[in-house]
Amino acid sequence: MVLFLSGGFVSSDTTLEQSTWTIRQIWMLTVACCAVALVVAAMAALNTALPDLARDTGATQSQLTWIVDGYTLTLACLLLPAGALGDRYGRRELLMFGLLVFAAGSSIPVFADEPSWIIVSRVISGVGAAFVMPATLSLLTAGFPPAQRARAVGVWSGVAGSGAIAGLVVSGLLLEKWSWHSIFVSLAVVSVLILVVSFTIVTSKDTEATPLxxxxxxxxxxxxxxxxxxxxxxxxxxxxxxxxxxxxxxxxxxxxxxxxxxxxxxxxLLDVRLFANRAFGSGAASLTLQFLATFGLFFLIVQYLQLVLDYSPLQSALALMPIAVPVMALSVVAPLLIPRIGLRALTATGVAFLGTGIALLTRLDASSTYAEVCVPLVVAAIGLGLSTTPATAAIVSNAPDSKQGVASAVNDATREIGSAIGVALAGSILAAGYGNHVQPAVDLLPEPAKEPVSGSLAAALHVAEAAGPQGAQLAEFAREAFIKGMDQGALTLAAIMWVSAIVLGFWAPGRQRD
CATH class of the missing domain: 4.10.860 (DNA Excision Repair, Uvrb; Chain A)
Known part of the structure; x- marks a missing residue:
């Protein structure tokens, strides 16, 4: 009997009786997962350090934005070309080149810490990350036989999905003892270490050497x-x-x-006809939507934890750790479910769970306990764990073996685009909702305080603190306005996920038999 996902097929007997991984395969998987964890963690690591960085360097809000987004923008732009170069010149070689560039970029702030140089550092690091990220996955899909590939992709997906939380936690721990420079030092050191061990893994490339x-x-x-x-x-x-x-x-x-x-x-560079394949197309769309929802969720919940519940940056990062456990566990289990359940059921169910978890944010208020915060996080994590690996597997298994670098880059690009949309959408709705609900209090304030209070909860709390005991009522009102804005953002993201679950339920291929 043969089970297949619209365009790629796998023997059910082979799937059920997978051979044991070799030491070489386990080592390749370890190196690839360390590398992808590094570049994903680097996306989130500086968020906890922005206040200290602004105080020490005098960076403006616009410069702070580009310190964060310069990395993401460069990474997103270069993923597909970098994946194609890996297919042509060797995936391990491009991984190592990317790690070298990443280490060089991360080292710059140690010697030149003006805001402009930090932005340059992040852009160069983004160039390196663009070569690293698709190479990690394409090395696995080319280095593991089909019977073992899905499990390897599952482990990779779990690490990639939880890497941002690891970045927040590690950076928070570093800032407990050292300055923000320590984050850049650690990124550079870890990159060099992975570069050294990368010499021990085998390479692969497109034997046809087609022109770029x-x-x-x-x-x-x-x-x-x-x-x-x-x-x-x-x-x-x-x-x-x-x-x-x-x-x-x-x-x-x-x-x-x-x-x-x-x-x-x-x-x-990319055969766009692949998107007509139901598994490939729905997998790419599913990943975009998953990361739209996930990063929208992160944007809302981190501010809620720090500004409403008064968590420190490290406490808020640790509070997100429950997300990592279901994501990792289900990412490893999902490959076993794909041939039995099918891409359609896993994708639609996972996306629906993700939307439900985000919708549960509306049950939080200014007095919620951490246990109550965990409920929406765990539900959303279950959805992400169910849907991420099947979507990634659908992309890489329905692309030619010679183009695994490009297929991996498509997988990564959808994540970056979805992340950008999610943060922008959640941020816009939160800002509009907060501004509307805080306006009655703003109307009663003196003119100098109106603009900061209407702009953000962080600024409103600063004004309230400066006002002394009289500011307590303003702080409480501003927090309530933020929660209402967060509810609007959460419901919008949840509605998008629920509608998407229905669409993907019709679009993605189900469990079929030959």
Whole structure:
């Protein structure tokens, strides 16, 4: 009997009777997971250090934004070209090159810590991360036989899904004893260590050595870059701002031109016909939606923990740890469920659970206990664990073996695009909801206090603290306004996930038999 996912098939007997991993395979999986954990952790690590960094360097709010987003934007732009180069020149070699660039970029703030140099550091680190991330997954899909590949992808997915939390926790621990420089030092040191051990794993590449599609490379890098930049600017400028609209429309237009060019190129960077494959297309869409919801959830809950429940950055990072356990456990188990249940059931159920977990945020208030906070986090984590590995497996198993670097880059790019959309959407709705609900208090304040109080809860709490005992009522009112804005953001994200679960339930292929 053969079970298959629309375009790729696997023997059920082979799936049930997988052979034991060799020492070499386990070591390759370990190195790949360490590398992907590093680049994912680097996305979130600096969030806990921004207040200290701003105080020590005098960085403006705009510079702080680019210290965080410069890494993400560069990474998203270069993923597909980097994956293609790995297929052509060797995946291990590109992994090592990326680690070297990442280490060099992370080292810059140790010697030059002006805000402009920190931004340069993050951009260079993003270039390195773009070569590392697709190489880690493509090494596994090329280095493991089909019967063992799904389990390896499951472990990789679990590590990639929980890496951001690890970044927050480790950076919080570092800041307990050292300055924010220690985060950059640790990123550089770990990168060098992984680079050294990377010499011990085997490489793989496309034996045909097809030429690099330069027009496609330029178009897709520009498309993703413009779109992600538009999403980054939307919360600050507004969704109808001409610059934001130009960036978003420009990114979509370049994506359309990219598709047109790729259909007429003999050796395309990405064969866009793959998206017509139901498993590949629904897997890519599912990952985008999962990370839209997950990073939207992170954006809301971290601020709630710190500003409403008064957690420290380290406490808030540790509070998110319950997410990692179900994600890791279910990511490992999911490959065993795919041939028995099918992509459709796992994807639709996981996305629906993710939406339900986010909707449960509306049950939190200013007096909620940590146990009450854990409930939505665990429910959302169950959904993420059920749906992430099947989506990744659907992408890599329905792409040619010679193009695993590009397939891995598609997997990574969907995560980055979804993350950018999720933060922008949650941030915009939260800001609008908070502003509307805090307005009655703003109307009663003196003129100098109106703008900061209406701008954010953090600023409102600062004004309330400066006002002494009289500010307690303002702080309480502002927290309630924030919670109402958070509820609006959570319900919007949840509704998107529930509708998406229905769509994916029809789109994704089910369990089929030959």
């Amino acid at each position: 599609d330069l027009p496609g490379t330029a178009l897709i890098a520009g498309s993703i870059g413009l779109f992600v930049l538009g999403m980054i600017e939307a919360p600050a400028r507004g969704w109808l701002d001409p610059v934001v609209l130009a960036l978003l429309v420009g990114g979509i237009a370049m994506a359309a031109v990219f598709s047109w060019v790729e259909l007429r190129t003999r050796h395309p």
